[in-house]
Amino acid sequence: MSKKPTFSTHRYLIQSIDPVHIGTGGMRLGRVDNSIVREPGTKLPKIPGTSLSGAIRSYAAYRYGKRSCAGQKDHCGSSTCPICYTFGSISGDSKKGDGQNNYVGVVSIGDARILLFPIYSMAGPVWVTSPTALEDFGIMGQDVSADKAKMSSNLVKHRNLNLGWLMVKNEGSLTLKLPSNMPASVTDRIVLISDKLFSQVVNSNLEVRTSVSIDPKTGAAEDGALFTYEAIPRAAFFWLDIVVDDYRNAFPAFNELENWKQTLNTDKENSEKSFEVLQKNGFMRNYKAMPKDISKKYVDDLSRNKKTLLQWIQDEKPYYQNTTLPNGTKWKKLDTTNSTEDTPADVVTAGLEWTEHLGIGGMSTRGFGRIRMVDCHEVK
Numbered sequence: 450m451s452k453k454p455t456f457s458t459h460r461y462l463i464q465s466i467d468p469v470h471i472g473t474g475g476m477r478l479g480r481v482d483n484s485i486v487r488e489p490g491t492k493l494p495k496i497p498g499t500s501l502s503g504a505i506r507s508y509a510a511y512r513y514g515k516r517s518c519a520g521q522k523d524h525c526g527s528s529t530c531p532i533c534y535t536f537g538s539i540s541g542d543s544k545k546g547d548g549q550n551n552y553v554g555v556v557s558i559g560d561a562r563i564l565l566f567p568i569y570s571m572a573g574p575v576w577v578t579s580p581t582a583l584e585d586f587g588i589m590g591q592d593v594s595a596d597k598a599k600m601s602s603n604l605v606k607h608r609n610l611n612l613g614w615l616m617v618k619n620e621g622s623l624t625l626k627l628p629s630n631m632p633a634s635v636t637d638r639i640v641l642i643s644d645k646l647f648s649q650v651v652n653s654n655l656e657v658r659t660s661v662s663i664d665p666k667t668g669a670a671e672d673g674a675l676f677t678y679e680a681i682p683r684a685a686f687f688w689l690d691i692v693v694d695d696y697r698n699a700f701p702a703f704n705e706l707e708n709w710k711q712t713l714n715t716d717k718e719n720s721e722k723s724f725e726v727l728q729k730n731g732f733m734r735n736y737k738a739m740p741k742d743i744s745k746k747y748v749d750d751l752s753r754n755k756k757t758l759l760q761w762i763q764d765e766k767p768y769y770q771n772t773t774l775p776n777g778t779k780w781k782k783l784d785t786t787n788s789t790e791d792t793p794a795d796v797v798t799a800g801l802e803w804t805e806h807l808g809i810g811g812m813s814t815r816g817f818g819r820i821r822m823v824d825c826h827e828v829k
Contacts, residue, residue: 455698460586460689462631462824465685467818469818470678471486481657482678492652493651494652501561504809507519512803513532534555534699535793537551539551555793556693565686578640583625595646600623601622601625614653615649635686693797724739732754804822807819
């Protein structure tokens with residue numbers, strides 16, 4: 450008999466509301482000095498999952514009041530911490546306690562890939578996409594000739610349309626089933642072009658800016674300090690998948706903390722229930738199972754670890770009460786459809802929502818980096 454999988458995939462649709470620059474690092478020869486990250490095979494720009502993961506963890510930690518757990522090390526490491534549980538933890542001292550250990554996280558944040566890219570045309574702004582870009586997102590069955598285009602309702606009257614420097618012929622109308630949260634001003638102005646043209650059009654229409662370093666002594670530009678850099682323009686739409694593999698099956702949701710507290714406080718006989726709660730939280734690892742013959746050492750270990758876990762629970766509850774994650778945005782648990790309990794996916798969503806204000810990537814002090822979450826759904 451197969452067991453219910455512990456993993457789930459959550460797909461997010463995001464929009465850039467500022468230019469986004471995720472640099473490759475260092476200067477290089479070419480059209481610009483500072484280029485952005487691209488897919489090796491298609492040369493399409495992307496937002497790496499590594500860039501998203503750090504920002505999402507940091508912002509989620511702020512929202513849950515756990516700023517000490519935002520960085521790459523010296524986390525609290527507590528099994529009752531939603532940030533450490535979701536993204537993993539590296540505690541400064543592995544000898545602090547039986548349950549204070551390093552853990553890998555339970556979420557995997559993928560790259561954000563382009564779905565719709567804004568282009569100037571004689572008909573005004575349009576958004577280009579390709580059959581493969583749509584198929585990867587989950588929209589199948591779209592095709593177009595190699596050197597032509599299909600256009601949405603507001604554009605079908607144009608026999609020919611320029612996409613930046615490229616003129617394409619209208620091959621027919623385009624109807625796409627996109628998330629309902631997509632603005633009509635976008636969905637009515639989509640142009641489908643071939644995969645071959647898509648990469649060329651995108652890379653030819655990236656935003657390029659020029660900056661210069663200022664000499665703090667003179668207030669003037671430094672000699673030889675002029676540099677250029679490229680960015681994905683605002684109003685581009687991306688999608689990414691976040692896989693939640695809750696292999697520990699012990700996410701410290703608020704009600705779960707209450708249940709653990711009640712079990713530990715009411716279990717006066719040191720029964721198997723307390724032992725299970727402690728092992729689920731990383732304690733009592735030196736025992737493979739609850740011993741049949743209860744020794745004094747076992748009772749002392751159980752008592753000491755119960756005290757530690759109860760203190761962690763007491764310390765953690767106020768953070769949940771102070772979090773700013775709205776109930777309406779929470780994911781539903783797979784086995785309790787009416788639940789509004791937090792899950793690891795909620796922790797990720799909490800962090801991703803704040804990228805609309807605090808941004809990601811480089812050049813954030815120059816008006817770059819903000820992205821907005823447009824839609825999210827579970828992939829069945």
